[in-house]
Amino acid sequence: MKTRQLGTLTVSALGLGCMGMSDFYAGRDEAEARATLERALESGITFFDTADMYGCGDNEVLLSTFVQANRSKIVLATKFGNEFSADRKRLAVNGKPSYVKSACDASLKRLGIDTIDLYYQHRVDPNVPIEDTVGAMAELVKAGKVKHLGLSEASPATIRRAAKVHKITALQTEYSLWSREPEGELLDTVRDLGIGFVPYSPLGRGFLTGAITRPEDLDADDWRHNNPRFQGENFTKNLKLVDAVKRLATAKGCTPSQLALAWVLAQGDDIVPIPGTKRRKYLDENIGALDVVLTKDDLAAIDQIMPAGAAAGTRYPQAGLNAVNL
Numbered sequence: 196m197k198t199r200q201l202g203t204l205t206v207s208a209l210g211l212g213c214m215g216m217s218d219f220y221a222g223r224d225e226a227e228a229r230a231t232l233e234r235a236l237e238s239g240i241t242f243f244d245t246a247d248m249y250g251c252g253d254n255e256v257l258l259s260t261f262v263q264a265n266r267s268k269i270v271l272a273t274k275f276g277n278e279f280s281a282d283r284k285r286l287a288v289n290g291k292p293s294y295v296k297s298a299c300d301a302s303l304k305r306l307g308i309d310t311i312d313l314y315y316q317h318r319v320d321p322n323v324p325i326e327d328t329v330g331a332m333a334e335l336v337k338a339g340k341v342k343h344l345g346l347s348e349a350s351p352a353t354i355r356r357a358a359k360v361h362k363i364t365a366l367q368t369e370y371s372l373w374s375r376e377p378e379g380e381l382l383d384t385v386r387d388l389g390i391g392f393v394p395y396s397p398l399g400r401g402f403l404t405g406a407i408t409r410p411e412d413l414d415a416d417d418w419r420h421n422n423p424r425f426q427g428e429n430f431t432k433n434l435k436l437v438d439a440v441k442r443l444a445t446a447k448g449c450t451p452s453q454l455a456l457a458w459v460l461a462q463g464d465d466i467v468p469i470p471g472t473k474r475r476k477y478l479d480e481n482i483g484a485l486d487v488v489l490t491k492d493d494l495a496a497i498d499q500i501m502p503a504g505a506a507a508g509t510r511y512p513q514a515g516l517n518a519v520n521l
Contacts, residue, residue: 196239197485199467201391202364204313204343206270208460208485210242211235211478212395212471217250217257219418220401220473225257227474232261234475236268238482244367244395244469246274246317247302251283255305263307272365272393273302274347276317288518290320292331299335315345315367319521325349325357333361345393348519351384363390368519370394370468372403372455372497373424373436373506376520386465397459397468398452398481399424399506402433405441405451423508432507439500449487452477456484458497 197208214220216228232243243262245254255273262271275298278289289298295316302311314335316328335341343364346357357363366385370377371394385392398404400419407413410420410430419425424433437451444454452470459468470481489497509516 196241198241199391199464201313201393201465201467202343202362202389204270204364204391206242206467207240208467209240209456209482210244210272210393210467210469211240212469213243213245213254213258213473214249215471216473217254218248222414223473228257229261231473231475231478232258234478236261236265238478240482241268242270242272242467242469244272244393246277246315247298247305248274248277248279248285248317251279252301252305255302259305259307266308270312271306271308272313272315272345272367273306273311274315274317274345274367275299275302276315276320276347288318288320290316290323290325290328292327295328295331296335299340303340310339311341313343313345313365314341315347315365316349317347318518319346319349319353321521325353326360329357329360329363336361348521350520351380353521354384354388354390358388358390363388365391365393367393367395367469369396369510370459370462370466371397371399372440372458372501373399373433374510375503376510378503382463386463392463392466394459394466394468395471397470398455403437403440403451403455404477405437405444408434421512422510423512424506424510426508429508436501436505440497443493443496443500447487447489447493449483450480452480453484453487454489454497456481457487457489458494460484461489461494 278286345365347367444451
């Protein structure tokens with residue numbers, strides 16, 4: 196497995212997003228999820244991503260035994276900021292210093308570990324100065340509870356303000372063939388500051404795999420039914436884009452997933468995508484993307500069929516958009 200740098204943090208070139216093992220997507224199977232975690236480590240993946248909001252803490256609990264058994268071998272990232280009530284209802288984004296500390300302690304307890312390798316603010320709290328939030332995160336580093344700090348879905352201005360308080364190791368933001376908003380100022384900013392970039396949903400929430408051909412392919416309780424890109428005419432238009440990706444992948448001798456991941460990986464050595472999966476067969480397919488080498492002609496062909504802004508519909512419903520890039 197090749198490695199890449201997120202600032203001074205060394206991780207596998209491909210990470211594993213664990214959200215779907217416990218939340219948002221249907222078809223969850225804890226036994227298969229645990230087997231997927233083990234397969235990932237056996238395959239050389241060392242970078243595992245979770246958050247306290249995934250299953251309202253259930254995902255951290257799911258990972259706990261695996262993390263404890265392999266603590267010295269893995270880099271564990273988790274997140275705070277989306278506060279939930281005791282009855283598992285989402286309250287709001289919370290970046291207050293007191294909450295930062297209590298959320299960290301709760302994650303450490305669920306995970307059964309003493310230190311988090313990379314701790315992200317999941318969403319920026321518009322009501323709390325980023326300096327206050329990151330200041331509290333920095334105190335966690337001093338206390339030995341956290342090693343590296345990260346932000347998620349933060350704007351260039353917010354990142355620069357945060358970096359003046361404490362070194363930021365990584366920025367996690369959605370980035371894929373159909374979500375290319377980070378290109379330009381955002382990527383320029385993190386590179387200027389020596390911050391690594393971690394794209395989530397690099398497979399377009401599964402759409403770019405080519406496996407979803409109609410809305411009915413998603414179970415009734417699947418969160419993606421609420422995503423504008425999976426609805427109505429948007430779905431039909433985006434399906435045509437994916438069909439073009441399929442044709443390029445066939446010509447390249449790889450799957451659509453591998454082509455889409457290889458494209459993200461080709462955008463810079465400081466980029467470490469974390470495709471999420473809860474099944475070993477898809478994990479193995481994703482790892483195969485590391486062997487796909489895209490030429491300049493390949494990249495030009497991909498840009499032609501999937502230029503920035505090509506996807507129909509926004510990447511989140513309006514409420515979700517209101518919480519990003521603050």
